[in-house]
Ligand SMILES: Nc1ncnc2c1ncn2[C@@H]1O[C@H](COP(=O)(O)OP(=O)(O)OP(=O)(O)O)[C@@H](O)[C@H]1O
């Protein structure tokens with residue numbers, strides 16, 4: 001699938017924007033702070049409802065205005081028109097999402113209909129940041145290729161906080177909640193067994209793709225693998241249940257659940273050595289990029305759909321060779337939208353696909 | 369915008385507070401009432417007032433009732449050995465509308481939800497246990513939605529009731545996951561009751 005046209009009203013610095021993209025490669029070039037990332041953000045919102053920058057919707061509305069509107073027209077896809085509108089009225093933010101003129105009310109109804117994979121500078125935190133960033137990344141990828149995972153994951157989150165609430169009540173010795181705890185234990189065992197099994201299967205496949213694309217960018221560099229680490233890895237449902245019941249007193253003492261998917265991590269390893277502990281900034285960047293390339297690969301393999309690729313200015317940390325290896329990797333039939341500050345990067349690239357080049361300045365966007 | 373009558377304004381405002389009624393339908397209703405015969409408007413007002421005055425909760429099942437015990441609990445031709453457990457009184461109407469269920473009901477008036485501060489004590493459960501212990505109940509059907517709260521309540525009741533030696537079943541999952549009983553059609557409801565599974 002690819003985005004044919006993007007139409008924005010009062011979105012960040014754009015009062016009105018209407019651009020037509022190439023189905024191949026697109027390069028958006030302009031100086032710092034001119035509004036390049038804002039364009040990727042708009043496309044990302046059409047696909048994920050939320051921005052990749054962790055900010056409230058009200059921030060996205062053009063200063064001095066009270067609404068924004070964003071429309072993406074998609075081709076070679078079952079769904080064609082994605083609209084997100086957001087207005088603010090007396091401090092109340094209201095957001096409306098439509099796919100092909102039908103209003104969408106539930107997250108599970110829009111997820112996976114417009115497939116985008118985004119490469120942004122902060123991706124490096126998936127590699128070197130806290131485990132919850134890795135869990136969030138992998139959860140979002142598995143959800144895209146398996147709607148049942150998304151559904152169970154949401155239930156599991158509610159089950160976990162319900163169980164923790166009961167644990168805290170028991171800690172405060174409030175009445176006979178033990179009967180209730182049994183119920184939550186059993187539901188926790190069911191859902192976490194499902195999740196951990198899916199994660200295990202997924203990582204086995206994903207890690208191979210990851211190592212492959214790392215190797216393609218880095219060449220001679222020795223290649224890390226991803227290992228899934230879980231407190232209940234390979235346990236059967238009943239084993240999880242008895243483990244929960246054995247450590248009940250501890251869980252009550254801490255008022256929280258000590259085992260389960262919420263404690264999982266994904267480790268980058270090279271001959272048992274932790275990648276983050278020795279890797280350079282450039283190597284971490286390559287790992288982050290490889291994660292996203294493997295995301296495209298696995299989505300394609302399982303859904304047989306080509307994601308739209310959004311790449312926000314991730315070239316600066318890489319040397320010339322690796323930059324060129326990367327450009328090669330992106331000419332794979334997907335539509336790609338790059339942003340960059342320096343058209344020099346563009347001139348040195350070996351672009352074989354059809355492409356469009358956009359220059360952004362204070363007068364607006366021009367194609368050239 | 370200002371209407372020529374404050375009385376009309378008031379009625380439109382009251383109507384538009386009702387579910388599913390916007391300002392346009394509210395004003396259509398208000399104009400309709402304006403043109404109604406006085407006796408008809410009085411009958412309408414009466415029916416609203418008597419509804420509020422007279423409807424209460426059945427002391428047996430917790431459903432809505434005009435008397436101490438509701439018409440379903442009083443009906444001796446119904447199968448008193450079979451109790452269908454539902455979340456709220458509206459679910460009773462939904463299942464009754466199929467005309468195919470001849471047992472009795474028990475309305476929980478909610479579901480277990482620790483995150484909303486609702487535990488078993490907050491629900492209409494103690495009278496259910498009394499009901500099941502004292503007479504000839506042979507089977508209890510759990511007809512709760514398959515949300516996290518519905519599942520938790522189902523498991524909780526299954527455990528307590530099977531300890532009393534009663535057969536406990538839950539409706540078949542013909543309903544799409546998370547779908548409310550309210551939105552299912554008659555055929556689906558009948559099928560999911562007929563295909564109920566033992567817990
Ligand atoms: N709500 C808003 N209303 C108006 N303008 C905004 C709003 N939010 C951000 N901007 C403008 O957008 C600019 C940032 O745009 P963007 O992040 O797309 O820049 P960029 O071209 O990607 O820059 P860089 O090369 O530094 O990454 C800011 O300078 C700011 O002036």
Ligand SMILES: [Mg+2]
Nearest residue numbers: 036037312313
């Ligand atoms: Mg930027």
Ligand SMILES: [Zn+2]
Nearest residue numbers: 426429438441
């Ligand atoms: Zn009754």
